[in-house]
Amino acid sequence: MYFNSKGDVVYKETGVDIRKNICHRCHNRDKKLFYEFYSELYGRDVKYCLNCIGLGRVDSMSPLKGTETRRKSEQCDYELNFELTDIQKEASKKVVSAIRNKHHLLLHAVTGAGKTEIIFEGIKFARAHGLNVAVVSPRIDVVKEVHLRLGDAFRKSRIDLMFAGVKVKFEHHFTVCTVHQLYNFHDHFDCIIVDEYDAFPLADDKHLLGAIDKAGTVDGNIIIMTATPTRKMVSYVGEGNVFQIARRYHGHDLTVPVIHYGNVNKEVRRKRLNGKLKRLLDDITAADRRVLVFFPEIKMMYDAYPLILKYFGEAETVYSGDEARYSKVERMRAGGIKILLTTTILERGVTFKNLDVIVVHTEYFPSDTLIQICGRVGRKPQDPTGNVHFITLYNTHHIQKTVRTINAFNKGRSVI
Amino acid sequence: MICLYCHGRITVELNLLNLFSQPKKVCESCHLKLTEWRRGERCRRCRKIKDSGEAACRDCAFISRRFTSVRNIRCLLDYNSEVKMMMHRYKFVRDVALAEVMADFIDIKAWQYDVIVPIPVSDHRLQERGFNQITEVLKRSGTAYTELLATNKIQLQSERTKSERMKSDNPFSFDAGQKDVKILDKRILIVDDIYTTGITVHHAAEIIMQRKPAYIDVLTFSKA
Ligand SMILES: [Zn+2]
Ligand SMILES: [Zn+2]
Ligand SMILES: [Zn+2]
Numbered sequence: 054m055y056f057n058s059k060g061d062v063v064y065k066e067t068g069v070d071i072r073k074n075i076c077h078r079c080h081n082r083d084k085k086l087f088y089e090f091y092s093e094l095y096g097r098d099v100k101y102c103l104n105c106i107g108l109g110r111v112d113s114m115s116p117l118k119g120t121e122t123r124r125k126s127e128q129c130d131y132e133l134n135f136e137l138t139d140i141q142k143e144a145s146k147k148v149v150s151a152i153r154n155k156h157h158l159l160l161h162a163v164t165g166a167g168k169t170e171i172i173f174e175g176i177k178f179a180r181a182h183g184l185n186v187a188v189v190s191p192r193i194d195v196v197k198e199v200h201l202r203l204g205d206a207f208r209k210s211r212i213d214l215m216f217a218g219v220k221v222k223f224e225h226h227f228t229v230c231t232v233h234q235l236y237n238f239h240d241h242f243d244c245i246i247v248d249e250y251d252a253f254p255l256a257d258d259k260h261l262l263g264a265i266d267k268a269g270t271v272d273g274n275i276i277i278m279t280a281t282p283t284r285k286m287v288s289y290v291g292e293g294n295v296f297q298i299a300r301r302y303h304g305h306d307l308t309v310p311v312i313h314y315g316n317v318n319k320e321v322r323r324k325r326l327n328g329k330l331k332r333l334l335d336d337i338t339a340a341d342r343r344v345l346v347f348f349p350e351i352k353m354m355y356d357a358y359p360l361i362l363k364y365f366g367e368a369e370t371v372y373s374g375d376e377a378r379y380s381k382v383e384r385m386r387a388g389g390i391k392i393l394l395t396t397t398i399l400e401r402g403v404t405f406k407n408l409d410v411i412v413v414h415t416e417y418f419p420s421d422t423l424i425q426i427c428g429r430v431g432r433k434p435q436d437p438t439g440n441v442h443f444i445t446l447y448n449t450h451h452i453q454k455t456v457r458t459i460n461a462f463n464k465g466r467s468v469i
Numbered sequence: 470m471i472c473l474y475c476h477g478r479i480t481v482e483l484n485l486l487n488l489f490s491q492p493k494k495v496c497e498s499c500h501l502k503l504t505e506w507r508r509g510e511r512c513r514r515c516r517k518i519k520d521s522g523e524a525a526c527r528d529c530a531f532i533s534r535r536f537t538s539v540r541n542i543r544c545l546l547d548y549n550s551e552v553k554m555m556m557h558r559y560k561f562v563r564d565v566a567l568a569e570v571m572a573d574f575i576d577i578k579a580w581q582y583d584v585i586v587p588i589p590v591s592d593h594r595l596q597e598r599g600f601n602q603i604t605e606v607l608k609r610s611g612t613a614y615t616e617l618l619a620t621n622k623i624q625l626q627s628e629r630t631k632s633e634r635m636k637s638d639n640p641f642s643f644d645a646g647q648k649d650v651k652i653l654d655k656r657i658l659i660v661d662d663i664y665t666t667g668i669t670v671h672h673a674a675e676i677i678m679q680r681k682p683a684y685i686d687v688l689t690f691s692k693a
Contacts, residue, residue, distance in 0.1 A: 085471050088566040094599050103476055103566065110563045 060118035068111030076102035079236040126183035131206040148175035157290035162298040184243035200229040238268035250279040310441040342407040349417035373397035415445035423455040472496035506547040536671040544692035572609035583655040589620040619644040652680035664689035
């Protein structure tokens, strides 16, 4: 069932048990995470759950209502305008077989972009068999990105989307949401795919782990995608159900980023282009290579854009909601654009020859994003090593982690 | 102790300075986010951020033409994005615990006043929300107040346009049950949750003025 105020089934007379301190929606039993107050309106004490207050208040006065789970099979075709790599195809088969045979699966792979295509075939299979599917992540940005990508591919499907204040709801047969939103589901999803499982704060939040368990059906399966599996995760899915997208499939080392210090934005505001950035761009364009320049935010990118245009004559910008993003990417691939400023990580299917990368204000970026960015360069066999430059205000824990992870990967000690 | 805003744990190092102080309701980082004031030139009186080229505050100018202005206006928090979110959670998600957070920020200076008057909430709104968002905060700050006024207003402030609000008739009246409260020559404080254009509190003040108080001040939790 899934809980909602308009539901026709009363799941519990009251959502919170005032004496036993139990929230029937999120199963919170932590006394600290309830709030009790005297209500003048009701003339008595009211207790509600703080743990799931973000989804609307569940309290000791009102019933917890819901709608019974239904299943409906659907011919769920998708479009994909590039071919999966061999390793992606293999991973995709693993996903389908995990769903067919109802066992859990851990996909050990680089975070974020590119993993989404691996689950397309599995989603199609599940929906064709009438299974309810959820793709979830602890991170709102990942949820938005995944929804965009699934929406692009599954053009005809009605995909529910829920995070923070946003709710686009259909029948919850195919849902993309934050893990938090799963509190509203009970024994509903036959397949739950968790992206960026390791992202804060899921790994140490037992309530949210419980939410995934409770939202799934008893014989359903859970597919975990993570860059940093823990022993706990492996034992959860079972030793035999781990699939690694390992280094040997890339075939070469990842580029270790070179770190430079500077405050690009400060100089941009004074209408100057940072000297380091200018020299890097000079060298790259002189060598007739192409470059992606990552910015942490759109405003910063648009402020810097005219300055880069002034020095280098041509450049383009792209952001995640940019309608022209594909045509810009095509132009860059064809060699029409040498410098592309971006606030978004382009799809894994997108590979360029002779590509270098510069990250501006790297101090803003989390390590999983940086690792993905580093994975962007040197993907073509003809050009196995591009250069990666981080320009940062100061060294961060995330920059250090990125360098450590890449070094470990290159030494064969880990896979990403 | 948990932070009533982010529900994270509050760790307080006990020392001689905070040994006898009240425990905090929000953590350090939420405190910072909630107390931040957005940049911009503000009206000295109502704290509105002025538009560029707005010499004198248009809201205050309108108020002074239409009403007898109150003496002082105080606002506790800026209506920054975090405060906006908190207000939404408090009033619409009905997270009553946030009344404690606001009570923590509130600085009533109750000794300066004889009668403290919360802006009334309509019965309809009270039924729907289940609590009065202003008196819940006053209660938790240990402030004695008098529900001097009544209202029959149904529409939400946020559902109406500014000009609609400007034109509307006074929605307040003296509450029949509070006839004996002495107002003449008394020092009055009106308390509201959000100060937008100032129309609401000045409507309230207009009613109270009929009984000739010494002066009226206004305190609001946040300045929109
Ligand atoms: Zn709960
Ligand atoms: Zn907090
Ligand atoms: Zn003003």
